[in-house]
Amino acid sequence: MGGGSASLCAGCRQAGRCRLGIEAVETRDDGSVVGRFRLGAEHEGAGGVAHGGSVMAAFDEVCGVVPWSASVLAVTADMQVSFRRPVPIEHDLDIRAWSENRDERGWWTIAAELLLPGPNMVLATARGRFVERDPERHYARFHQWLSERTGRTSDAHA
Numbered sequence: 001m002g003g004g005s006a007s008l009c010a011g012c013r014q015a016g017r018c019r020l021g022i023e024a025v026e027t028r029d030d031g032s033v034v035g036r037f038r039l040g041a042e043h044e045g046a047g048g049v050a051h052g053g054s055v056m057a058a059f060d061e062v063c064g065v066v067p068w069s070a071s072v073l074a075v076t077a078d079m080q081v082s083f084r085r086p087v088p089i090e091h092d093l094d095i096r097a098w099s100e101n102r103d104e105r106g107w108w109t110i111a112a113e114l115l116l117p118g119p120n121m122v123l124a125t126a127r128g129r130f131v132e133r134d135p136e137r138h139y140a141r142f143h144q145w146l147s148e149r150t151g152r153t154s155d156a157h158a
């Protein structure tokens with residue numbers, strides 16, 4: 001994914017828009033990624049402040065673009081988020097994400113910060129580990145695992 005508008009995940013493709021309000025994702029020459037987005041009223045927790053889970057989803061998405069920009073699918077293994085200031089809804093926001101490490105087993109450590117443009121204030125930070133997966137094998141293995149345990153695959157892929 002180069003500079004310009006964001007590609008959509010499978011769920012958002014069905015909706016025809018990024019439901020997290022991610023408008024543009026740009027990959028820089030150094031491999032870092034900047035996503036500009038705006039959380040709408042449907043992401044309000046209370047008092048004009050975004051729900052923490054929506055902020056975490058935005059971090060997950062933009063961090064996932066870092067390996068994706070290197071033509072690698074890496075799934076989230078874990079992520080820690082620090083909420084430093086309330087995150088406003090209906091406001092331009094930036095997430096900057098970059099790789100801190102990629103080991104020989106295909107584990108990435110990706111760090112990110114959510115900024116309020118203008119004052120350029122850090123509102124939240126994240127650090128997560130992402131694991132490289134062959135997309136075809138990963139999702140085939142998932143469906144097999146699910147059907148072995150439940151007798152059915154996920155409804156979306158039945």
Ligand SMILES: CCCCCCCCCCCC(=O)SCCNC(=O)CCNC(=O)[C@H](O)C(C)(C)COP(=O)(O)OP(=O)(O)OC[C@H]1O[C@@H](n2cnc3c(N)ncnc32)[C@H](O)[C@@H]1OP(=O)(O)O
Nearest residue numbers: 007008009060061064065068075076077131138141142145
């Ligand atoms: C177009 C625009 C895009 C836009 C591009 C933007 C991309 C955005 C990406 C966003 C990123 C995401 O949200 S990704 C979605 C959230 N993350 C996930 O779904 C990951 C779920 N977790 C896992 O699949 C696994 O635990 C891993 C891969 C994280 C860790 O695996 P590992 O440490 O290497 O070890 P491994 O032995 O392989 O697996 C650990 C245990 O998980 C099981 N396991 C591993 N893989 C699977 C699997 N596929 N299906 C079922 N089970 C599995 C193993 O059997 C084992 O069970 P046992 O022996 O212990 O019983």
